[in-house]
Every structure is written in structure tokens, then in C-alpha cells.
Amino acid sequence: MERSGAKKYAVTELTTNNTGSMSMKNRKRRSSVLFDKFTERKLSWMKAMEKANTTLQKERQNANEKNSKNKYFGYSKFSKRKMQVALAPSCCDQVLQTSYYVSLTTCSFSAFYFLNFGLLFSFGMGLVTINLYIKTITTGNNFRKDDSAPFQILRMMDEKDRSKMLKKIDVAPAFIMDTKVQEYLIVTNQMLFVASTVGIYVLLFNSPSLTLVGHVAFYGFWVLFLILPRIPVFPIGTGIESDYFYHVTKAFTKMINKDFAIWEMEGSSGKASFDTTNNADVDLENDDSRRHVNFEQAYENFHVLIELVEQYSSCFAGYFFYAEFTLLVATVFLGVGAGDNMFKLVRDGFTLLGIFRVISSSMFFFMYVFICKVVFSAAASITKAISKLKHRTHKLDAVISVIDPSSIDKSKKFYDHVCEGIKLSGFRSMGIIISNSLGAKLGYGALTLLSTIVMVAMKYVEL
Numbered sequence: 062m063e064r065s066g067a068k069k070y071a072v073t074e075l076t077t078n079n080t081g082s083m084s085m086k087n088r089k090r091r092s093s094v095l096f097d098k099f100t101e102r103k104l105s106w107m108k109a110m111e112k113a114n115t116t117l118q119k120e121r122q123n124a125n126e127k128n129s130k131n132k133y134f135g136y137s138k139f140s141k142r143k144m145q146v147a148l149a150p151s152c153c154d155q156v157l158q159t160s161y162y163v164s165l166t167t168c169s170f171s172a173f174y175f176l177n178f179g180l181l182f183s184f185g186m187g188l189v190t191i192n193l194y195i196k197t198i199t200t201g202n203n204f205r206k207d208d209s210a211p212f213q214i215l216r217m218m219d220e221k222d223r224s225k226m227l228k229k230i231d232v233a234p235a236f237i238m239d240t241k242v243q244e245y246l247i248v249t250n251q252m253l254f255v256a257s258t259v260g261i262y263v264l265l266f267n268s269p270s271l272t273l274v275g276h277v278a279f280y281g282f283w284v285l286f287l288i289l290p291r292i293p294v295f296p297i298g299t300g301i302e303s304d305y306f307y308h309v310t311k312a313f314t315k316m317i318n319k320d321f322a323i324w325e326m327e328g329s330s331g332k333a334s335f336d337t338t339n340n341a342d343v344d345l346e347n348d349d350s351r352r353h354v355n356f357e358q359a360y361e362n363f364h365v366l367i368e369l370v371e372q373y374s375s376c377f378a379g380y381f382f383y384a385e386f387t388l389l390v391a392t393v394f395l396g397v398g399a400g401d402n403m404f405k406l407v408r409d410g411f412t413l414l415g416i417f418r419v420i421s422s423s424m425f426f427f428m429y430v431f432i433c434k435v436v437f438s439a440a441a442s443i444t445k446a447i448s449k450l451k452h453r454t455h456k457l458d459a460v461i462s463v464i465d466p467s468s469i470d471k472s473k474k475f476y477d478h479v480c481e482g483i484k485l486s487g488f489r490s491m492g493i494i495i496s497n498s499l500g501a502k503l504g505y506g507a508l509t510l511l512s513t514i515v516m517v518a519m520k521y522v523e524l
Contacts, residue, residue, distance in 0.1 A: 114213075134148065136224065143296060147197055155198075158194065158197050162191075167281075170184065175279070178422060179401050181398035193300055195384045199380045200376075203376040210373040222312070250424045250427060253424045260413075307439045324355065354472070370447060403423075438497075444487030444497075457476075
């Protein structure tokens with residue numbers, strides 16, 4: 062058994078020439094494996110920015126292009142107009158927005174208050190529309206320049222990918238959906254919310270508690286919140302700033318993770334070696350075929366990326382801090398109001414009105430929980446992508462130590478520089494870096510608060 066085992070794993074004896082040939086093949090194979098991930102045909106961040114600046118200059122020189130940034134607001138004519146009003150409104154647009162959201166806030170609170178949803182849930186509905194208005198006033202001045210970071214990011218993208226992304230933004234009013242499952246869930250959620258709310262109105266139609274003001278507020282809410290934003294010619298779309306932020310942020314994250322490179326590999330002659338990565342006939346002993354990382358360009362690429370992340374964050378810093386804070390507060394009130402309706406249903410008995418109120422309030426609450434989650438996750442994805450640069454640079458350091466030992470010192474210095482540079486980089490809002498760990502902490506705090514409210518409510522029910 063030992064002999065057979067020894068024969069099975071025995072190494073074949075080779076002549077000196079054969080050994081050298083096998084060694085050369087092994088080096089070729091090892092080189093190919095090591096370089097496959099580091100010499101892919103990708104644009105560097107410097108070249109991508111040069112491409113964006115060149116495109117911008119051509120757009121400015123084009124006499125027929127009155128406003129070069131308008132083409133990056135949306136895909137269709139009407140979506141571009143709605144997004145322009147939301148992100149770069151004129152004085153007339155701001156007056157129209159203010160009048161619209163004041164009316165919507167009044168109708169939203171009054172409609173649900175007169176339908177006996179309770180003060181807490183009605184106040185939450187009012188906060189929802191206030192949140193929609195705050196989104197417009199916190200992003201209004203950041204998209205007036207045609208060279209702002211979001212537009213530059215879109216210019217860097219492949220034209221086909223950019224068109225595909227802008228078509229997603231054309232949905233109005235905006236609901237953030239990436240998969241068919243999410244689409245089905247959101248549509249089902251909306252249908253249950255609308256059906257149960259209308260059912261309550263029908264049951265209370267002749268009730269003395271539903272006054273003329275309640276009837277007017279109910280119809281006004283549906284016209285302002287659901288019907289008008291879906292009309293193409295109406296210039297206001299509710300919440301489309303979040304849709305724009307979400308899709309551009311996801312595209313930016315993909316660019317950091319996959320599309321663009323920080324370092325490039327070159328031969329010793331200075332010629333880029335992308336085209337020889339998988340060439341089996343390359344002579345690895347030839348100096349011109351030896352790959353080296355151009356660390357000077359790597360530093361520049363890294364800082365182009367970091368600066369672009371900072372500029373992008375500054376464009377949405379006010380939006381994320383103020384608008385998403387009010388979104389979170391509104392969601393809390395919606396959740397507490399939905400819980401209050403549940404306790405009333407248990408306390409007062411299972412009636413059709415009570416069941417409809419629970420369904421309506423719960424569906425609206427769950428929808429806004431979903432919106433909070435996806436918006437926060439999108440912002441955190443940029444921070445996560447930046448933090449991954451440390452791991453990717455560490456891998457590069459390992460590759461350099463194998464295939465180019467003379468550059469080990471440069472590689473380690475670059476690794477240390479990246480580690481220091483990413484500590485305070487990522488999606489930042491008012492000095493706070495948005496990350497998944499921050500989301501976990503906030504989620505833990507929210508669950509603690511919610512459990513406290515539930516226990517107090519249970520005690521209230523018992524009394």
C-alpha cells in the first residue's frame with residue numbers, strides 16, 4: 062500500500078531543459094492568474110474624469126444645447142422637467158412647490174384625522190408631506206452648475222448604462238424598486254392602502270363625524286398626492302429626489318467596485334501591458350514584458366475618487382440630514398399611530414372600520430420603513446465601497462511582493478496612504494459618515510424605543 066501510494070504522488074524526474082521549460086510555463090500560468098484581476102481593461106479614474114470633462118466641454122460648445130445638465134435629469138421630456146423643478150427650481154417653481162405642499166400637508170392631516178385614524182397617525186401623515194417639501198429646499202441649489210458631481214458621474218458612465226438608469230427615474234411618482242419582488246410588494250402595499258382607506262371613507266360617508274371639511278380634505282389628498290404627480294405635464298413629482306439619489310448612488314457604487322481602476326500595470330518600457338495579460342507567447346524573461354504598477358498615477362487616481370466622493374456627498378448632505386431626518390421622524394409617528402390603531406381594535410372589538418384602519422396605517426408605515434432602509438443603504442454602500450479599497454490594495458501588495466519585489470516599498474507606502482485616506486472618507490452628511498454600522502446602531506436604538514412604547518401601551522390597555 063505504501064509503494065502504491067508513493068507511486069501515486071511521485072514527482073516525475075525531468076531533465077534540466079524540461080525543468081526549465083516547466084518552470085517557465087508555471088511562471089506564465091502564475092503570472093496570468095495574478096494579473097487577471099489587476100490588468101483588466103478598465104478605465105482609470107483619471108481617464109474617466111478626463112472623459113467627463115471632454116464631454117462637458119462639447120456640450121457647452123454645442124449651440125443647440127441651451128442647458129447641458131438638463132439631459133442628465135431624466136430620459137423623457139416630462140421627467141426632465143419634473144426633476145429640474147425638484148433639484149434646480151426657478152423662483153416660480155419654488156412658489157408653486159410651496160403652495161402645492163402647504164395644500165397637501167393640510168389635506169393629508171385633515172383627511173386622516175376626520176377618518177378617525179387618531180392624532181398620532183394623522184400627524185405622521187402631515188410629516189410625510191413636510192418631508193417631501195424639505196427634500197426640494199435642501200437640494201435646490203446644488204444642481205444649478207452643469208459640472209456638479211452627480212452630472213460628472215453620469216458623464217463617466219457608459220452611454221447605454223446611463224440611458225438605462227435614467228429610464229428608471231422616469232417612473233412618477235418615484236418608488237425605489239430594483240427587482241420584480243420589490244415591485245410586486247410595493248404595488249400590493251399601495252393597493253391595500255388605497256382600498257382600505259377608501260373603504261373607511263365609504264363606511265363613514267353619512268357619519269356626522271365626517272364633516273364637509275373632511276370630505277374636501279379626503280378628495281384633496283388623493284388628487285394632490287396620487288393623481289397630479291402622475292400626470293406628465295404636471296411639473297411636481299412627490300419624492301423623486303430620493304429616486305434620483307438612489308439610482309445615481311447605486312451607479313456610483315458600481316463604478317467604485319467594478320467599473321474603474323485606481324492602478325494600472327505597465328511594462329518596464331512604460332508601455333501599458335493590458336493587451337499582453339493572457340498572451341501565452343509572452344517571454345517573461347524579457348524586460349518589456351515585466352509588469353510594474355504606476356504608483357504615481359495610482360496616487361492621482363485615488364485622490365480623484367476621494368475628491369469626487371466628497372463633492373457628491375456635499376451635493377446631498379443637506380438632503381440626507383434634514384430630509385431623511387424628517388422622514389425617520391415621520392416613520393416613527395406612522396409606526397406609533399399604526400400601533401395605536403391596533404390597540405384600539407383589540408380594546409374596542411373587531412369591527413370592519415377598525416380592521417380597515419389597521420390595514421391602511423400598517424401598509425403606509427411599512428412602505429416608509431422600506432424607503433428609509435433603501436435610501437440609508439444606498440448612502441452606506443458608497444462608504445462600504447471606499448472601505449473595500451483597503452482590502453483591494455492589500456491584495457495588490459501581495460501580488461507585488463510576488464511578481465515585482467523591487468516595488469515592495471512603493472506598494473507598502475501606497476497601502477499606508479490608502480488606509481489613512483479612507484478613514485474619514487465615504488458618504489458624509491453634516492460631518493457624520495453614513496455606514497452600515499451606523500445603521501445598526503440606529504436600528505438598535507429604534508427597536509429599544511419601540512419596545513418601550515409597546516410595553517407602555519400594553520399597560521395602558523390593561524388599565
